[in-house]
Amino acid sequence: MSEPNEVSGVEIELEHVTKRYSGTRAPAVDDFSMVVPAGKIVVFVGPSGCGKTTTMRMINRLVQPTSGRITIGGDDALKLDVDTLRRRIGYAIQQAGLFPHFTVAQNIGVVPGLLGWEKKKVADRVEEMMDLVGLDPADFRDRYPRQLSGGQQQRVGVARALAADPPVLLMDEPFGAVDPITRGNLQDELLRLQTELRKTIVFVTHDFDEAVKLGDKIAVLGDQSRILQYDTPESILANPADDTVAGFVGAGASLKQLTLLRVRDVELQQDALTTSVNESPADVREKLSTQRKQFALVLDHRRRPIRWVHVRDLTKATSLGAAGRPLRDLVSVQSTLQDALEAMLAEGGSVPVTGSRGEYAGTIKLETVIATIQQLREDHSDDHSDDHSDDQEAAGEGVSA
Structure with a gap:
């Protein structure tokens, strides 16, 4: 594996x-040209049927292009053996697509096994990947997909896609079938992984908020995968290219700025x-x-937050x-301030924040988010004042001319 923060994508x-x-x-995709930078997340967002998934699948040739050229790290993808190509590209889809009769470990180890890795190397890699996506190998290694929650299945899907350490990861609405809280946690997990792995990721979604949260760059696509912006x-x-893009941005663009700011x-x-528990x-x-406090935050043996206890809960308790009560929601340093706000509404107060490996990093409070929103509004107001001043100045110049 690459060193942390070293770009491993192409x-x-x-x-x-x-x-x-x-x-x-009419073609499903018409004359599509784009450069996806190495080590970045590029999100394709657009309405159903616009061709975004078809475009992404042409990268690993699950859909064969009719014409054009695709290069991956300088190699012509259309001239490579298709199996060789796909083993160099991780692929994660909605509802994980796990093999139901394989255990978690067997699912994650599929591609390394096909590549001929030794059993010991595969087993070590499986354990490493499970730890990376926050699944304890001792608890989950021998479970089957039916024994996992939707969020856990998606984590296994991401671990499987990354197991052979591919430079490219394609993700087709991978978090679309889980509940909103789990979805937010999985998005945070992906961002955390990306700070360590720096893969080149092409991510397809119809959810513009998800695109804003995850993307280093966003491609807003229209019919036939025409790039609108x-x-x-x-x-x-700040500057939607046209009315269609503005429709995707929707109302409350200034509030969406909370999606650009991270808890960190x-x-x-x-x-x-x-x-400690x-x-x-x-x-x-x-x-x-x-x-003189009412609540304590209980951490597990790896310093991960697991529950709040009130002083009155401790009178008859034999263990922590x-x-x-278990935590209903928490956020990570990768989470957006919008995620934090939603978590506060679910928790009914301040929310624990976790670091890069799920360890406790502090709490975030409602006052902090409100102060940030007020600052954003002031900055937004100042920007509009400057624009208005510029317009008046331009009008004055026009009169004097």
Whole structure:
């Protein structure tokens, strides 16, 4: 594996790529050209049937292009053996697409096994990938897909796609079939992985908010995969190219700026009392009393937040493992401030924040998010004032001329 923060992805270039299906007059994809930068996430977003999935699938030749050229790291993808090509490209889809009669470990190890890796190397890689996506190998290695939640299945799907350490990862609406909280957590997980792995990722979605959160660049696509705008999320939010793109941005563009700001961009609070799950309830009760606090945050053996306990929960508790209430939601340093706001509404107060491996990093409070929103509104107002001043100045110049 590459060193953290080292780019392991490669550039993808599509040149005048077209796909025509027999019996149809218009092409599904018409003259599509784009450069996907190495080590970046590029999101294709557009309405159903616009050709975005077809375009992505031509990269690994699950759909064969009718014409055009596709290069991956400088290699002509259309001249490579198709099996060789696909083993160099990770592929993650909605509902994971796991083999139902394979265990989690067997699913993750499929491609390394096909590549002829030794059994010990495959087993080590499977364990490494499970740890990377936040699944304890001891708990999940021998389970079958039917024994997993939707979010856990998606994590296995991502681990399988990354197992052979491919430079390119294609993701076709991979989080579209899970509930909103799980979806947000999986998005955070992908962003966390990307800071470590720096793959080249092409991600397809119809959800513009998801595109803004995940994309280094967004391609807003129209019919036949015509590129309406290809730019950074910031630029698209600030200056939609046309009315169709503006329709995708939708109302509340200024509030969507919260999706551009990460939890890591604001100051976290360190005032929560934390305790290990192995600590005695009596000791925790004494600490709460001494510090005049009502709640303690319980961490597991890897310092990951698992539950809140109120001082009254500790009177008859024999262990912290079942006292209090499990966390309904938490956020990571990769989460957006919009995610944090939604988590606060679910939790009913401040929310624990986790670091790069799920460890406790602090809490984020509603006052912090509100202050950030107010600052954004002031900045937005100042920008409009400057624009208005420029217009008046231009009008004055026109009169004097």
